[in-house]
Amino acid sequence: MASSSIWHSLPTEIKLTIVDSLPGQDLESFSKVDQRTYQVCVPAKFRIVKLATFQALQRFLDTVPPSYLSHIQDVSVTTEDEPTAPVISLRARTDAFISLLAATPRLSKLTFRMSGSLDKSIIAPFPYLRNLHKMSIVNCGDERESPLSERLVVSIAGSIPNLTELSLENISRSHLHASDLEGNPYIPVVHNDGDVPDHPKLGSELALPSLLRIPTLTKLAIRETHLGDERWINTPVACRLQVLDLGNYVHTDEDFNSACTQRIMSAVGPSVDEFSLSTAVSDDRLFAKPTETPLKSLRKLHISPFFPIDSVVDTVSNLAGSPIETLSLQCFEEDVVDLCSALEGFLSRRVERGPQFFDKLQRIDVTVAANPEVDSDPSDDGEDEERIAAAERLQNFCRDLRLASFVDKLPKVEGNPPIPIVAPFPKRATKARSNTI
Template structure:
C-alpha cells in the first residue's frame, strides 16, 4: 500500500491528504517520512498555543518552513505577567497565509508587535481578548486600534475587555463610575494613516472592515458620533460595559448604531434602545435583516426596543436567554407579537422567523412553566405563520459571572 501511495503524483497526494481531518492526518503521517511531509500542510493549518511558553517551544522545535502552512492561529498568554513580543513577531512574519488570528492576552503587548501585522496580507479575521483583570493588567485601546488598522485587508474584528486610554479619555480620570484606564501608552507610535488618533472610534476608518464585535469595553467616547466612517459595516455586535450603568450603556450603543446604522444587515443588542431613538417614520437601520438579543437584555423592554426599530426590514429575530428567564423571555416575545398584530400588517411585515436559545445557567427553574411558555410562543408563531425554534431547554452549568454585561454572537 505504501508503494502504491508513493506512485501518486505529489499534487494528488496533497489533494488526498487535504481531505483528511487533523486526527486522521496525524495518524497517516506516521507511515513514513515522505507521507509525513505530505501531511504537514494539514497538521499545521490550525495551530493553538495556550501560553507564551508553548509559543517559544513551538518556535524552537518546529521548522520555520512549516509556518507558511498556518491559516488559523490561536495564541494565549494566560499566566504570563507580560508577554515579550519578539516570539509572536517571529511567528507572524513566518505565517504569510494566516487568515484567522486569535490573541488571548494577559494584559498588554510591546508596541513593537504592531509593524508585523502590516505583512499579513491574507489576515481577514482578528480577535483580541484581554483575559486578565483590566484593573491590574489593562490592554490599551491605542495598541489594539493600531494593530487592527495595520492589517491590510481586515474584514472581521472582535475585541473583548479593551481598556480606554487616559490619552484619549482624560475626562474619565478619577471620575465616577471609575472605569479602568491605561496610563503611559503615549509612546505607542503614530499610525501611518490614523496618526495619533488611536481611540476606539478610529476603527470606523478601516475601509475593509465588515463585521465588528466589541464586548466588556467602555463605549462612551463621544468621537463615535463624529468619527469619519469609511467602512460599510454589515454586522455589529456590542456588549455593555460592566462599569457603566444601564442608561449610559444604552446611550453609548445608540450613538454607535446611529454612526454605522445605514449599512448594517445584522445587529446584536445587549441593552434596550430608547423608545424615542427614532421617530416612527424614520428608518434607523434601513438594511437590517437579522436582530439578535443577548441574555443580558432586559426582556420587559423588548416591545419598546422593537418599536424603536420598526422602520427596519427585520426578517429574523433571535433571542438568547438564561434558563431561568425562558418563561419571561417567551412572554415578552408574545407581548411583542400581540403588539404587532394590533399595529396591523405594515408593522414588521417582513418578519418571518423567531428563535429562542438558552445560555448556560445554574439556577433553579420551573420546568413546567418553561414548557408552557415555550409551547404558547410556538403556537402563537404558528398562528401568525412565523417560523420558530426553541433550543433544548435543559439548563447547563453557567460558566462565568452573570453580572458581567456582555453580548453573545449569533
C-alpha cells in the same frame, strides 16, 4: 507494500485532497506512515494551531521547523503563563509573538488573548499579513491591574491591509483620548501608552472610533469595553459594516450603555445587515420610523442573554423602522418562561398595530445559553413543564401568524410531545482539526 507504492505514485494534488479530508486523529495517525507521507500531511497538520500558554508558544518556536510555520492559516495564541513559569520581560515576550507572526504569511485568522498590553513593537509585523482577514483580541487579565490600551489595539487593527472582521473584548480607554474619565474610581484608564507611535493612516487619533476609518472592515464586535467616546458621532466612516455586535460595560449603568449603543448605531447604521444587542433601545423617534432610522438595511436582530427581559417588547418595537426578517434571542434557562411571555406580548402588539408593523418578519428563534453564575443542578419536572408550555404557546402564536419559530435546548418531560419545529434550525458546524499545545 503495494498499497504504499500506489499511494506514493499519486499526483501531489490528489494526495493533498485526501489528506485534507481526514479528521484530526486520522490525520495524526496517517502522518506517521513514513517520512514522505508526513511531508504531505504537514500543510494540513499546521493549518490550524492553538497555543494555550506563552510557554507553549516558546516550545512551538523552538521545535517546529520554520518552513512549517508558513502553512499556518488560523492561530490562537495567548500571553498567559503556565503556573510555574519564570518571569519574562515584556520585550522578550513581545519578540516571541513577532517571530511567530513574521513566519506566517498565509495567516487568515488570528485569535490573540493578552493579559494586558505587549510592547508597542508588536505592531511591526501586521502590515505584512496581507492574508489576515479575521482578528480577535481579548484582554484575559484584570482590567484594573493589566489594562490593554485602545491605542495599541487600534494601531494593530489599522495596520492590517485587508482586515474584514474584528472582535475586541475588555479593551481599556487611553487617558490621551478619555480625559473625561480622569479621577473616575470605577473606570480604569491607561496612562503609559503615549509611546504608541502615530499611525501612517490614522495619525495620532488612535481612539476606538477610529476603527470606523478602516475601509475594509465589514464586521465589528466590541464587548466589555467602555464605549462612551463622543467621537463615534463625528468620526468619518470609511467602512461599510454589515455585522455589528455591541456588548455592555460592567462599570457603567444600563442607561449609559444604551446611549452609547444608540450613538454607534446611528453612526454606522445604513449598511448594517445583522446586529447583536445587549442593551435596551429607547429612542422610538429615530429607530421606529422607516423614513428616519439609520438602520435601513437591518434584517437580522440578535438579543443577548444579558439583555433586560422587561425591555424586550419596547426595544424590538422601537426598531420597527428596519426591515427585520429574523429575530433571535438568547436567554438563560431560568428566563425561558419570561422571555416567551415577552415575545407573546410583542406579537400581540404586532397584531394590534396592523400589517405594516414588522411586515418583513419571517421567524423568531429562542436559544438557551449556559449561565456560569448558576449551578447546573437539574431543575424539577414542574419547572421543565412550565418552560415547555411557554415555548409551545409562543410557537403556536407564531404559527398562527405564519412565522417560523424554534426554541432550543428545553428538557423533555415524559408524556409531552417534542416541541414542534416550524422551520429547520441550522446544523452546528463541525469543529476543524487543529494543533493544540
